Amino acid sequence: xxxxxxxxxxxxxxxxxxxxxxxxxxxxxxxxxxxxxxxxxxxxxxxxxxxxxxxxxxxxxxxxxxxxxxxxxxxxxxxxxxxxxxxxxxxxxxxxxxxxxxxxxxxxxxxxxxxxxxxxxxxxxxxxxxxxxxxxxxxxxxxxxxxxxxxxxxxxxxxxxx
Numbered sequence: 437x438x439x440x441x442x443x444x445x446x447x448x449x450x451x452x453x454x455x456x457x458x459x460x461x462x463x464x465x466x467x468x469x470x471x472x473x474x475x476x477x478x479x480x481x482x483x484x485x486x487x488x489x490x491x492x493x494x495x496x497x498x499x500x501x502x503x504x505x506x507x508x509x510x511x512x513x514x515x516x517x518x519x520x521x522x523x524x525x526x527x528x529x530x531x532x533x534x535x536x537x538x539x540x541x542x543x544x545x546x547x548x549x550x551x552x553x554x555x556x557x558x559x560x561x562x563x564x565x566x567x568x569x570x571x572x573x574x575x576x577x578x579x580x581x582x583x584x585x586x587x588x589x590x591x592x593x594x595x596x597x598x
Contacts, residue, residue, distance in 0.1 A: 440482040443467060448489060458534035464490055465533045477503060491530045493521035550585060561585070 447467055451460040464486060471483040480503050487496035497518035504511040535543065543560065552561055561567040566589045573582040 438478045438482070440471065440476075440479050444482050444485055448485075451489065456531065461490070461531055461534050462536070488518070491525075492527045493518060493529075494526040497522035552585060 444467070447460065447464050451457075451464060454460045468483065468486045468490065471479045471486060474480070480499060484496050484500045484503070487493075487499065497515070500511070500515055500518060504515060506512060506515075547554070547561075550562075555561055558564045558566055562569065562585070566587060567585055568588050570584050570586060573584050574586045575581070576583055576586070
């Protein structure tokens, strides 16, 4: 058993034991980044497992296509399973890397500096793509005030806003 495999097993145990806790996900992301930098074939084999665990199904499938032994029945079966996930889901359901408390605090300060309220469905309004910045400013349809950050998607409200 390689050191990569040992590390993966320990990280997976921690991941399962903490019910996908943020610290274990961050540790897996750190390990993933380390494996991505390596040219070692054994590292790449473990990277397929890490991708799969974090639900980067498309990345896991593509990497296994590159490095997998197609004469091995286990590899072919796994390729078939990953291909199905990759084609139907891609990396859409991949676990996001949780932010550290320091990163959360910086984000909160940035939102406060921009004058943004906290939105339930858009915790990072500019990053979701639903909001945009305007140097000139736009007039809010609801309150009539000029703002430099505005919502670009359709919205629901109790009142009919024309």
